[in-house]
Amino acid sequence: MCQWQGCAEPAPHRAPMGRGREGQYFQFCVAHVQQYNKTYNYFDGMSDSEVEAYQKSAATGHRPTWTVGANSMAHGRETDPHHHRFSEGPGRPRRPGDPFGLFNDGETKPGAKRPDNPALGNMARKSLRALNLDDHASKLEIKTRFKQLVKRHHPDANGGDRSSEDRLREIIVAYNYLKQAGLC
Ligand SMILES: [Zn+2]
Numbered sequence: 001m002c003q004w005q006g007c008a009e010p011a012p013h014r015a016p017m018g019r020g021r022e023g024q025y026f027q028f029c030v031a032h033v034q035q036y037n038k039t040y041n042y043f044d045g046m047s048d049s050e051v052e053a054y055q056k057s058a059a060t061g062h063r064p065t066w067t068v069g070a071n072s073m074a075h076g077r078e079t080d081p082h083h084h085r086f087s088e089g090p091g092r093p094r095r096p097g098d099p100f101g102l103f104n105d106g107e108t109k110p111g112a113k114r115p116d117n118p119a120l121g122n123m124a125r126k127s128l129r130a131l132n133l134d135d136h137a138s139k140l141e142i143k144t145r146f147k148q149l150v151k152r153h154h155p156d157a158n159g160g161d162r163s164s165e166d167r168l169r170e171i172i173v174a175y176n177y178l179k180q181a182g183l184c
């Protein structure tokens with residue numbers, strides 16, 4: 001039976017569990033092995049432990065299997081200077097206007113916007129905006145921002161919130177576009 005959470009289809013396909021779990025496999029149905037592999041490829045070439053956690057949790061439909069407090073401690077979030085614990089999560093007040101810039105992880109500040117770069121195509125511009133960057137972001141800035149955003153919008157960091165998963169997908173699609181366009 002398919003190991004995807006809530007799925008009871010026959011599972012003729014196996015998928016490697018990933019780094020550190022070599023030789024171990026999930027059994028999935030056709031649809032879910034595809035979904036799993038798609039997620040796997042999203043993070044091509046990255047070795048971030050967050051990414052690995054994402055791949056593993058994909059198999060359980062990103063349902064949290066821990067208590068939130070224990071998870072934050074286990075991930076050492078208290079000491080991560082780029083992580084603010086009051087990010088967009090369930091049960092937390094949504095930032096209305098963030099007048100104090102408390103949620104700004106060094107992202108483009110209003111008023112500090114540089115003029116558009118006419119050499120960029122629409123898709124590149126849209127992708128940069130999805131990463132909260134302007135047209136002049138360097139390759140390093142794009143990579144750094146991508147990693148920040150993946151961490152912040154990772155469903156694990158948001159109690160399995162589905163909306164953070166959608167945002168994460170948007171971030172990944174944008175990054176992949178910039179990568180294949182040679183911009184990062
Ligand atoms: Zn399935």
